[in-house]
Every structure is written in C-alpha cells, then in structure tokens.
C-alpha cells in the first residue's frame with residue numbers, strides 16, 4: 001500500500017467502499033474485506049448511515065472487531081436529512097454503536113441538501129471536541145459550495161471532500177480539484193470503477209485501455225484505479241464483493257502510468273475544457 005500524509009495524518013491511497021455491502025452474499029464479502037484489510041493494507045474504510053439503513057456499518061463493524069483499531073481510518077457519513085434536523089450527535093453515536101468503535105476518523109456530510117453550513121461546522125467541531133470523531137468533511141460539494149463552507153467560522157477545518165471522480169468523469173479536474181489542493185482539502189474519489197457495469201465495461205473493454213493496461217502489467221480495472229491516484233495526493237475508495245476481482249483491481253496498481261499512455265488516455269477521455277456542475281451518484 002502507498003499512503004498520503006494529509007494534515008499530519010497517514011492515509012492509504014486506496015481503500016474499501018461499502019455501498020451495498022451485504023447484498024452479494026455476506027460471508028464472501030466479509031472474507032474479501034478481511035483479505036483487503038489484512039493482506040493488502042486497505043485500511044481506509046468508507047461507509048455511511050445510509051448504506052443499507054445501517055447494515056453496511058454493522059457488517060463492517062463485525063469485520064473490524066478482530067482488527068487492530070489503530071491501523072484503520074474509518075470514514076462515515078451523516079445524511080443531510082438528519083443534519084437538517086440537527087441530529088449530528090445522535091446519528092454519530094448510532095453509527096459508532098453499529099461499527100463497534102468509540103471514534104470515527106472522518107465524518108462527512110453526505111451531500112449538501114438544505115443543510116445550514118455554519119450550524120454543520122459548529123456541530124462537527126463539537127463532535128471533534130467530544131472525541132466522537134477525529135476529523136470532519138463533506139461529500140459531493142462543488143467548488144462554489146466549498147467556497148461558501150470556507151466563509152464559515154472554522155470552515156477551513158474541513159479535512160476532505162469526497163467526490164465522484166474517475167477516468168470517464170474528469171469534470172472535477174477543471175476547478176474543484178485545483179481548489180481543494182490550494183486550500184489543503186483532501187480529495188477522496190468515489191466510484192473510481194464507474195460504479196455500474198455498463199459504464200465500467202465501456203472503459204474496461206476499450207482496446208486503448210486493454211492494451212495500455214497489458215503493457216503496464218495491470219488489468220483494465222487496476223489501470224482505472226492507478227489513473228485516479230496517479231498524483232499520489234488523491235485517495236480513492238472502491239468496492240468489490242470478491243477476492244478474485246480484488247486481486248485484479250490491485251494488480252500493479254501503484255505502477256506509474258507512462259507519459260505516452262497518459263497522453264493517449266487523455267486524448268480519448270478528455271480533461272474538461274470548461275466548467276460542468278459536479279456529477280453525483
């Protein structure tokens with residue numbers, strides 16, 4: 001595993017997402033998670049109270065119960081509908097209980113919704129002071145929303161923006177990723193494998209990607225992950241339910257993408273020439 005140091009915290013560049021965890025056969029999925037954590041160093045773990053109505057947190061909790069807690073970096077998220085009602089503390093406590101831990105490393109507002117930002121910052125800061133979370137951040141915030149957040153008192157304590165970013169969805173490169181870099185906000189890319197089968201296979205079946213991956217000793221999927229973490233300052237969380245896929249996805253994932261391959265990729269999967277609103281799932 002390779003790591004980024006962000007605001008003094010060491011975070012794996014690649015971690016596990018848990019959206020739909022529990023939907024593909026619980027025992028195989030938990031084995032895959034254990035294997036990823038223990039054998040591949042995927043100790044960055046992403047969950048949310050929304051996933052399966054708490055089931056993903058519960059399953060993740062059972063998997064990590066036999067793991068050294070201090071080695072993990074657990075990301076969890078509060079729903080805007082709960083944040084709007086000011087339920088930060090009770091939602092956080094319920095998530096902690098389902099996870100079976102006493103502190104969440106990074107607690108995110110899942111998306112902005114109608115949440116009042118100053119109130120959110122104040123509540124997140126209180127959770128930090130109480131020791132229930134170590135850091136807080138946001139998800140699915142576009143550049144103008146980050147700017148609004150940074151106008152709030154203590155808004156610049158935002159640790160991370162978790163956003164949709166992958167080889168086929170590069171819109172965030174236009175101004176959001178540069179803005180985050182400039183303001184020391186960690187970008188965490190979700191759905192690096194394009195989330196759904198149709199979108200993913202458009203990339204993984206593309207002869208350009210197949211040939212570049214083969215030349216680099218990667219699979220098309222591991223090339224997709226390599227692409228997202230290529231600058232070593234963006235981290236990502238992806239999901240798979242099976243060990244075989246996991247091994248394919250991590251094959252030579254930290255091998256550099258040669259400049260000529262990168263140029264060919266960018267010719268077909270173009271970086272944005274203008275601003276588009278941030279895509280979300």
Ligand SMILES: NC(=O)c1ccc[n+]([C@@H]2O[C@H](COP(=O)([O-])OP(=O)(O)OC[C@H]3O[C@@H](n4cnc5c(N)ncnc54)[C@H](OP(=O)(O)O)[C@@H]3O)[C@@H](O)[C@H]2O)c1
Nearest residue numbers: 017018019046139190191192193194195238239240241245
């Ligand atoms: N903040 C947000 O709003 C937000 C939104 C979406 C996601 N997320 C987080 O990001 C995580 C990752 O995103 P994601 O789950 O949407 O999508 P993803 O990681 O881009 O793609 C997951 C899909 O890829 C498939 N896959 C993985 N390796 C494969 C392989 N080698 N061959 C074929 N298929 C393969 C998986 O199926 P198999 O199980 O069959 O391998 C799964 O269906 C989520 O789990 C969640 O934690 C956050």
